[in-house]
Amino acid sequence: MxxxxxxxxxxxxxxxxxxxxxxxxxxxxxxxxxxxxxxxxxxxxxxxxxxxxxxxxxxxxxxxxxxxxxxxxxxxxxxxxxxxxxxxxxxxxxxxxxxxxxxxxxxxxxxxxxQGEGYIMDFPLNPPTKEDANEFRDIIKAAVGNHPIQDVYLSSNTKKLLVRLADSCDRSVLTSLKVDPVALQSSETSGRVKGVIITMKGSPDCQPGYDFYSRFFSPWNGIPEDPVTGSAHTVLGSYWSKKLGKKKMLAYQCSSRGGELELEVRDDGRINISGxxxxxxxxxxxx
CATH class of the missing domain: 3.10.310.10 (Diaminopimelate Epimerase; Chain A, domain 1)
Structure with missing residues (x-):
């Protein structure tokens, strides 16, 4: 065959x-x-x-x-x-x-x-809910160490935990994080979390004007770090749309390979992800 x-x-x-x-x-x-x-x-x-x-x-x-x-x-x-x-x-x-x-x-x-050189995907939106950081202390420690965090949200249906770094952090904090996939996976064994999104506010005033940055880790699915993750942006799009008061956003995933996503949160509870x-x-x- x-x-x-x-x-x-x-x-x-x-x-x-x-x-x-x-x-x-x-x-x-x-x-x-x-x-x-x-x-x-x-x-x-x-x-x-x-x-x-x-x-x-x-x-x-x-x-x-x-x-x-x-x-x-x-x-x-x-x-x-x-x-x-x-x-x-x-x-x-x-x-x-x-x-x-x-x-x-x-x-x-x-x-x-x-659409032109690219493609628009019509995806479900997965709004996360705010969580107490203490409940996820071990997994947060494994993900971001001692860096200050601002928000912890969980998308229970996608099992993705969103950890937002404090606005005082420079983008280099996110890009230089060294996340041990073995330590990350062993820090959470309840089954509630199958992926960790680490995100921070972007620099919309600097070209090309990214509204937010992120990285994504899913050792529970055999993926130590995913380079650019569309499904994570069904969670990120919902979160940042509310925080920034914007429907249309430009996102950058800061893996070593890097990737760019155009997002539009729709009124019908779905999200357009383009790339x-x-x-x-x-x-x-x-x-």
Whole structure:
């Protein structure tokens, strides 16, 4: 059996920046075990599998597809960068003729529309709730050490803990954090948290005008640090929209690779997440 595979860097227009995802467009469903083995082999934060819903559709003519995402260790419910990369494969490499694609996923229908050089994803918004920092003392210590923090919020349905650094911190505090994934994972074993977002207020007055910065760590899902995380911005977008009083924001994820996301919090309780993607590899998995 031969399976086509594409590796794309998402939320960037430059190769080797943004977040790499492996995308496999499949003519037939495979077993979950095989999906997991392929994802472990690709060893990226996510590998996505696109399958046709209507057998009479092709990847060029179809407008609705099934989409699943796997980390090297498990399946996940929502992944932004691999959704962006999946749409880019269909639009760029399969010359899909539809203006909008809809993916049926574990997080419901996710629509992606082409816009110029980039893509707009219609995602659920995941508003977090304010928490007592003392309840998460160990995990906060493992994440940010002794740096001062301003807010702790939890998105219980995504299991993402948001830790905001104090405004007195310079951006270099965020970029220079050394987070030990083993210590982080062992600091939280209750199952309430599966990912930690560390964020801080941006510099909207300095070009290109980022409203906020973030980093994201998810060793519980086999991802020590994720370079650019669409799903985390379903939480960040909600939080910062309220704090800044803005619907439209420009965000930068400060991993070593770095990536940029345009956000628009909508009145219908969803969020548009926009970005670009660049193909760095095309090949065939032979089984």
């Amino acid at each position: 031969e399976i086509p595979v594409f590796t794309l860097d998402a939320f960037t227009n430059l190769p080797f920046k943004g977040n790499p995802a492996a995308i496999c467009p499949l003519m037939h469903e495979l077993s979950d075990d095989l999906y997991q083995k392929i994802s472990a082999e690709m060893n990226l934060s996510e590998t996505a599998f696109i399958t046709r819903i209507n057998p009479s559709d092709s990847f060029t003519t179809g407008s609705r597809f099934r989409l699943r995402w796997f980390t090297p260790t498990n399946e996940v419910n929502l992944c932004g960068h691999a959704t962006l990369a999946s749409a880019a494969v269909l639009f760029k490499h399969k010359q899909n003729e539809n203006p909008k694609l809809v993916f049926e996923t574990l997080s419901g229908d996710l629509a992606v529309t082409q 670009q993607a660049v193909t760095v590899l095309q090949g065939t998995i032979t089984l």
